[in-house]
Amino acid sequence: MDMTRRKFVSGAALGLATTTLSKISGAEPDGEIKKGEMPLIVSTWPFGKASNDAGLKVLQEGGTILDAVEQGIWVTESDVHNQSVGLAGAPNAAGVVQLDSCIMYGPGHKAGSVGAIEGIRHPISAARRVMEKTPHVMLVGEGARMFALEQGLESIEVDTHEKYETWKKKRASEKQPLRKDKNHDTIALLVLGADGNIAGGCSTSGLSGKLPGRVGDSPIIGSGLYVDNDVGAAGATGLGENVMRYCGSFLVVEFMRQGLHPQEACLAAIRRIARQDPRHTELSISFVALDKHGRYGAASSAQGFQYSVTTNSKSEVLTGPGVGNLDIGEVGGNRPKIKP
Numbered sequence: 001m002d003m004t005r006r007k008f009v010s011g012a013a014l015g016l017a018t019t020t021l022s023k024i025s026g027a028e029p030d031g032e033i034k035k036g037e038m039p040l041i042v043s044t045w046p047f048g049k050a051s052n053d054a055g056l057k058v059l060q061e062g063g064t065i066l067d068a069v070e071q072g073i074w075v076t077e078s079d080v081h082n083q084s085v086g087l088a089g090a091p092n093a094a095g096v097v098q099l100d101s102c103i104m105y106g107p108g109h110k111a112g113s114v115g116a117i118e119g120i121r122h123p124i125s126a127a128r129r130v131m132e133k134t135p136h137v138m139l140v141g142e143g144a145r146m147f148a149l150e151q152g153l154e155s156i157e158v159d160t161h162e163k164y165e166t167w168k169k170k171r172a173s174e175k176q177p178l179r180k181d182k183n184h185d186t187i188a189l190l191v192l193g194a195d196g197n198i199a200g201g202c203s204t205s206g207l208s209g210k211l212p213g214r215v216g217d218s219p220i221i222g223s224g225l226y227v228d229n230d231v232g233a234a235g236a237t238g239l240g241e242n243v244m245r246y247c248g249s250f251l252v253v254e255f256m257r258q259g260l261h262p263q264e265a266c267l268a269a270i271r272r273i274a275r276q277d278p279r280h281t282e283l284s285i286s287f288v289a290l291d292k293h294g295r296y297g298a299a300s301s302a303q304g305f306q307y308s309v310t311t312n313s314k315s316e317v318l319t320g321p322g323v324g325n326l327d328i329g330e331v332g333g334n335r336p337k338i339k340p
């Protein structure tokens, strides 16, 4: 049997949804784990692997999926070499580090988030406390900081002088007022527990040199992160403005709800966004996703996006497909055709 026919038969055996997906991407999605390999932890970037490993340890020692999300993300937030997550992250245009974070728990569809919070070591813990200890979903700025301190969370004075001066010099030599390239590498971390429940979290210092008070996609439920316990979860990294205008992670989860494999759902969301935007080669966005069935994947607007996948039997860094200049359909082609 030739390759094309073999693919067709296996697609038919898997059902309509998978066949449809293969048509969209031109590639067969293959990220899937077996029940015995659960839990499944998926996160953005190679640095997510250390967070995944920490999350797996939490689960192996009897912790909950929320503990795994929170304590996994602590690892990246504490990494002094990471310049885009945590208090070692890049300062804003006023020389201040403002952090964004959110968390979601599938059962009960619970969510908490903090935006533009200053001086708190673990914004993911502040987000979790918002979810668990308040009737609200999101706290921002000084209110978020005061709440975190009241909750006993650790605060740290950050001296950003040197970083700020370097950034100002760089900025002076650039035409663009704000750099939009590789300076916004958020951690989004998704966990599918052995019991089938799903949780996720997201944390970032956001765009380097952002205007004071600028909040990106990461703490916005549905943009930087979305969890639906009946379907799956998705998280985003990259230029927040190009995610939050489209409720990007919500879009990925909705594509999975329609039957797409997580990787195809990520690709479909990026193609949808790219069709709206003539500058699509500069979108600088990536998604990771997992579904209820233990399938996972990622995709990016550019080639070479790496993400981390961890289960009971493996922990590895993979590369997701990039949309780039590939077939995205007609720009503006999302609009429904209305007959005159």
Ligand code: GLY
Binding pocket: 184, 185, 186, 204, 205, 206, 207, 215, 216, 217, 218, 236, 237, 238, 239, 240, 241
């Ligand atoms: N995705 C992080 C940010 O744009 O702030």
